[in-house]
Each structure stands twice: as structure tokens, then as C-alpha cells.
Amino acid sequence: MQLSPSEIEATLARRPESRYKYFIRTTVAEEEVWGLTDDEGWLMLEDDEDNSDVFAVFPNAEFAAIFREKCGYDEFRVEAMDVVEFVEWLDDFETEKMKVGVFPTPDFQCAVMTPERLREDFMEAFAKEKE
Numbered sequence: 001m002q003l004s005p006s007e008i009e010a011t012l013a014r015r016p017e018s019r020y021k022y023f024i025r026t027t028v029a030e031e032e033v034w035g036l037t038d039d040e041g042w043l044m045l046e047d048d049e050d051n052s053d054v055f056a057v058f059p060n061a062e063f064a065a066i067f068r069e070k071c072g073y074d075e076f077r078v079e080a081m082d083v084v085e086f087v088e089w090l091d092d093f094e095t096e097k098m099k100v101g102v103f104p105t106p107d108f109q110c111a112v113m114t115p116e117r118l119r120e121d122f123m124e125a126f127a128k129e130k131e
Contacts, residue, residue: 002062003060003062008062008063008066011063012063012066012105012106016102016103016109016110016111017111019102019103019105019110019111020102020103020111020113022059022103023057023058023059023102023103023111024121024122024125025125026059026060027059027083027086028083028122028125028126028129029129030059030060030083031082031083031084032060032080032081032082032083033057033058033059033080033081033082033083033086034057034058034059034060034061034063034064034078034079034080034081035055035056035057035058035064035078035079035081036056036064036067036068036073036076036077036078036079037076037077037079038075038076038077042055042056043055043056043073043076044056045101045104045108045110047099047112052097052098052099053096053098053099054098054099054100054101054112055093055098055099055100055101056101056104056110057086057100057101057102057103058103058104059103061078061080063103064078065078066106067104067105067106070106071106071108083122087119087122087123090115090116090118090119091115093115094114094115094116098115099112099113099114099115100112100113100114100115100118102118
């Protein structure tokens with residue numbers, strides 16, 4: 001789904017909780033989660049509150065590319081992962097006490113979620129999708 005520049009700007013201007021809901025809806029509908037990766041793995045941010053690792057994810061390639069470009073992560077590439085596979089990864093994230101930074105903006109505003117909350121919201125969205 002290609003977004004216009006005005007749609008991108010309007011979506012980035014939303015509050016983190018609104019972007020989180022957009023992320024859930026979009027990734028379930030498109031069946032992909034986007035992230036940034038390099039030869040050493042996926043981009044990790046850091047939670048300022050407890051210094052835990054935060055796995056950065058995006059609803060589509062455009063937003064991942066904007067974040068990459070504006071935040072200086074030039075060595076990373078934008079990559080998709082299957083949403084079902086990503087949900088399976090949440091078990092490992094839980095074990096490793098990692099969080100997920102959902103849809104960070106270039107000024108590093110994002111909804112930092114626990115794997116448990118993200119899994120619950122995905123399961124609810126998958127159920128609605130099947131209705």
C-alpha cells in the first residue's frame with residue numbers, strides 16, 4: 001500500500017497510542033512487519049527507563065525508510081518479516097526481557113510495548129480479521 005506524502009506526514013503526527021493502533025491494523029491486513037537490519041541483526045533501541053533492549057518495528061517500508069534516513073541509520077536496510085513469524089518471536093522477546101518499540105518517529109517517539117501486550121493485541125486483531 002503506497003502512501004502519499006500528506007498521509008505519511010499526518011500519520012507521523014499522530015500520538016504514539018494512535019500510531020500503535022495503526023500499526024496493529026496495518027500489519028495484520030498486510031501480513032508484514034517492517035524493521036531495520038544490518039549484517040549483525042535487527043536494529044535495537046534502548047528504553048530510557050530501564051535500559052532494556054527495544055526492537056524497533058514499523059507498519060510499512062515507507063516509515064522504516066524515513067526513520068532510517070532521518071536518524072542516520074544508513075548502514076541498515078529496510079526489511080519485511082512475516083507477521084505470524086514476528087508474533088512467534090515475541091515469546092523469545094519475553095524470555096529475554098526485551099520490549100518492542102512500535103512505529104518510532106524520527107524524533108524517537110514510539111509506543112514501547114511488552115511482548116505480552118503486543119501478542120494479545122495481535123491475537124485480537126487476527127480474530128477480527130477472520131470474522
